[in-house]
Amino acid sequence: MESQKQRRKKTMKQAVMYGAGNIGRGFIGKTLSESGYEVCFLDIVPEVIEAFNKDHEYRVRIVSNEGQRLDTVKHVRAVDANTKEAIQTIAACDIMASAVGVNVLPHIAENIAKGMRLRMRESGRPLDIILAENQLDADKIMRGYIYQYLNEDEKKWADENLGLVEASIGRMVPPLSPEERAGDPLLIAVEPYCQLPVDKEAFRGGIPDIKGLVPYAPFSFYIRRKLFVHNMGHAICAYLGWLRGYEYIYEAVADDRIKSTAQAAMDGSATALSKEYGVPESELKDHVRDLLSRFGNKALRDTTTRVGADPVRKLRRDDRLVGAALYCMEQGIDPAAIVTGIAAALRFAPEGDKAAAELQAALKTDGIDAVIEKYMGIPASGELAQLIKKEMA
Ligand SMILES: NC(=O)c1ccc[n+]([C@@H]2O[C@H](COP(=O)([O-])OP(=O)(O)OC[C@H]3O[C@@H](n4cnc5c(N)ncnc54)[C@H](O)[C@@H]3O)[C@@H](O)[C@H]2O)c1
Ligand SMILES: O=P(O)(O)OC[C@@H](O)[C@@H](O)[C@H](O)[C@H](O)CO
Numbered sequence: 001m002e003s004q005k006q007r008r009k010k011t012m013k014q015a016v017m018y019g020a021g022n023i024g025r026g027f028i029g030k031t032l033s034e035s036g037y038e039v040c041f042l043d044i045v046p047e048v049i050e051a052f053n054k055d056h057e058y059r060v061r062i063v064s065n066e067g068q069r070l071d072t073v074k075h076v077r078a079v080d081a082n083t084k085e086a087i088q089t090i091a092a093c094d095i096m097a098s099a100v101g102v103n104v105l106p107h108i109a110e111n112i113a114k115g116m117r118l119r120m121r122e123s124g125r126p127l128d129i130i131l132a133e134n135q136l137d138a139d140k141i142m143r144g145y146i147y148q149y150l151n152e153d154e155k156k157w158a159d160e161n162l163g164l165v166e167a168s169i170g171r172m173v174p175p176l177s178p179e180e181r182a183g184d185p186l187l188i189a190v191e192p193y194c195q196l197p198v199d200k201e202a203f204r205g206g207i208p209d210i211k212g213l214v215p216y217a218p219f220s221f222y223i224r225r226k227l228f229v230h231n232m233g234h235a236i237c238a239y240l241g242w243l244r245g246y247e248y249i250y251e252a253v254a255d256d257r258i259k260s261t262a263q264a265a266m267d268g269s270a271t272a273l274s275k276e277y278g279v280p281e282s283e284l285k286d287h288v289r290d291l292l293s294r295f296g297n298k299a300l301r302d303t304t305t306r307v308g309a310d311p312v313r314k315l316r317r318d319d320r321l322v323g324a325a326l327y328c329m330e331q332g333i334d335p336a337a338i339v340t341g342i343a344a345a346l347r348f349a350p351e352g353d354k355a356a357a358e359l360q361a362a363l364k365t366d367g368i369d370a371v372i373e374k375y376m377g378i379p380a381s382g383e384l385a386q387l388i389k390k391e392m393a
Contacts (some may be wrong), residue, residue, distance in 0.1 A: 010073065012038040017092040020021070020048050020078060020098035020269040022173035023063055026188040028097045028132050030060055030073045031196060035210045040089050042081035042111075049184045052078035058186035063299035081111060087142040090115025091122055095208050098142075098199070099132040099169075103311060106145045113149035120157050126205035128163035130198060134231055136223060136318050138203060143346055147262050163204035166219055168197040168226040172234075172294065174302040191297050197222045221277045227275070228324035232338065235320050238294055238308035239344035248304045253295040263292060265337035272331035305350045312355035315345055317377035325384055335387070343391040368392060 015037035019028040024041060032039045041052055048116065052058070057074045079086050088111060090096060094266055100108055104240055117125055131138040142164050147155055173190045181187050200215035207215050216222055234249070240261060241252025252258050267335065269282035308314070315321055323343045324334035351354050362371050369380035 002289055004224055012036065013094045014089075014092060015039045016042060016089055016096040018081065018096065018112075019104075020045075020052070020096040021099060022175055022188060023099035023132050023169060023171070024062055024097075025058065025073075026173035026190040027169065027188060028099055028192070028196075029076065030071070031194065031211050032095070032097070032285050033073045033075055035208075038075045038077070040093070041076065041078040041392065042086050042089070042276050043078060044081050046080075047185065047284070049078040049080055053281050054119075054172070059184060061187065062191040062192050063189050063297070064192050065296070068299060079368045081108065082233055082266075086111060087114045089119055091118035093127075095128055095210075097130040097132055097167075097207045097257065102133050102138075103135065103310075104134045104384065105138075105142055109142070109145035110149050110327065113146050113154075116146070116162060117150070117154060120154065120161070124161075126161040126163060126167055128160075128208070130165045130167050130196075130203050132167050132169045134169065134227065134317070134320075136227060136323065139166045139199070159202050163202050166199040166223055167204040168219075169231075170195060170197075170220040170226065170230060172297070172302055174299060174300060174306055175182055180209045181256040189295060189300065191300055193294065203317045218277075221273065221279070222252050224327070225284070225287070226268075226274055227320050228327055229288060232269060232294065232324040232341070233288070233291060234264045234307050234339035234384040236265055236338070238304040238306075239311075239341055239348050242304040242308055242348055242350060243344055246304055248298075249299070249304060250298045253292060253306060258291060261337050261340050262295075263288060265335075265341060266291070268328045268333045268335060270338060272328045272333050275331045297328075305353065308345070308348050308350075308356075309344045309353055310355040311348050311359055312375055315342065315359075321345060322376045322378065322384070324341070325387075326378075335384070339384075339391050342388050346388075346392065 013036055016030040017024050017039050020041035020043040029041060031041050042050055056076055057072050060071045062072060063068050079089055090171055120126055131142060171190055171193050176187060176189055192214050195214055196212045196216040198217050199219035200217040231365045237249055237252040240258045246252045266288040267285060270288055271281055272282055273282040325338040351362050372380045372385045
């Protein structure tokens with residue numbers, strides 16, 4: 001006979017969370033569960049999948065300088081992402097989200113295409129996917145990856161029914177060490193901030209009822225604010241902090257020299273955004289102050305190596321540093337403080353960061369001009385490149 005628990009689950013809305021890492025577990029999966037969904041995580045790490053299916057719940061520690069609390073996230077399960085069951089889950093869900101990392105997106109596109117194809121045949125219901133990734137134009141980029149696996153009829157269906165929803169993920173979630181997770185393998189620690197701004201116009205199946213969701217248009221404002229203010233300032237603290245020997249972001253931001261560089265850089269982006277979108281500059285600068293205070297969250301123990309990781313991605317033309325510098329220049333704002341951060345990123349070389357090692361090797365063998373052109377995608381003779389070279393010298 002069907003148990004009460006099984007009956008309740010059948011009537012619950014179903015969510016798929018692609019990626020059961022820091023953001024998947026520590027933010028989006030938790031939010032979906034608290035909004036009344038049963039959440040199926042898709043991942044590839046067997047121990048993680050096993051842990052979800054053992055207790056069907058996990059714990060999230062909310063930490064700040066004021067104290068902490070422990071929440072239990074219920075109604076969760078996990079499935080190996082590379083199985084038929086995962087495809088069926090995508091085909092049948094009410095809402096889906098991804099938080100796998102920008103570099104992994106091309107590798108999950110085929111499974112999403114398969115799930116979408118099955119859904120198109122079985123129910124024909126629109127499929128909305130919230131892209132919880134730090135990437136400008138994540139929606140367009142992901143559509144390109146998925147369409148590689150679709151035929152013309154499927155592409156036509158997807159144009160109308162596949163909603164790829166950009167999101168601005170502000171919650172900071174560093175990984176816990178194995179020692180901290182001992183005895184509770186799914187435990188995660190997060191900061192209290194939990195708003196979820198999303199592109200209001202991207203949903204094809206209606207705006208879902210999700211706790212903390214902030215549907216907003218034009219979304220380019222939020223995405224730029226997140227990448228060019230939050231992530232850019234965060235990266236500057238990480239790179240300057242690492243160079244000064246700090247392990248944690250809270251140590252870096254407590255150093256007045258680093259804080260003032262990060263603040264000047266973030267204020268520059270804030271002014272540029274205010275000019276373009278007409279949002280009051282004072283409001284954006286208050287946001288900068290609030291972020292700098294959130295970076296000072298000691299209990300979060302976020303590291304300079306995590307926040308600075310993969311400088312190859314972070315130095316791309318459309319990413320937080322070069323992207324923000326170009327944006328400021330377009331708006332007539334001096335990018336000097338951001339350039340200090342770019343030069344620091346070019347010196348970032350922690351053990352074990354393969355992208356940083358690649359950059360260091362390229363600097364040695366090919367020189368700065370070649371690195372600027374290849375990794376930043378800007379001309380070595382251009383204005384920004386000149387500023388970077390001057391700062392490096
Ligand atoms: N951690 C943060 O504070 C934070 C905040 C905002 C945005 N983000 C963005 O969120 C995204 C995820 O970051 P994260 O910190 O959660 O990373 P993470 O590494 O903790 O999580 C990624 C998860 O994806 C899984 N995965 C990898 N390849 C997979 C595949 N082929 N199929 C299924 N699962 C796969 C991994 O096993 C892991 O569980 C990134 O784009 C990041 O920039 C992170
Ligand atoms: O995730 P990344 O590597 O793109 O960036 C590192 C951090 O800046 C980032 O994870 C932030 O913590 C996050 O975007 C929350 O604000």
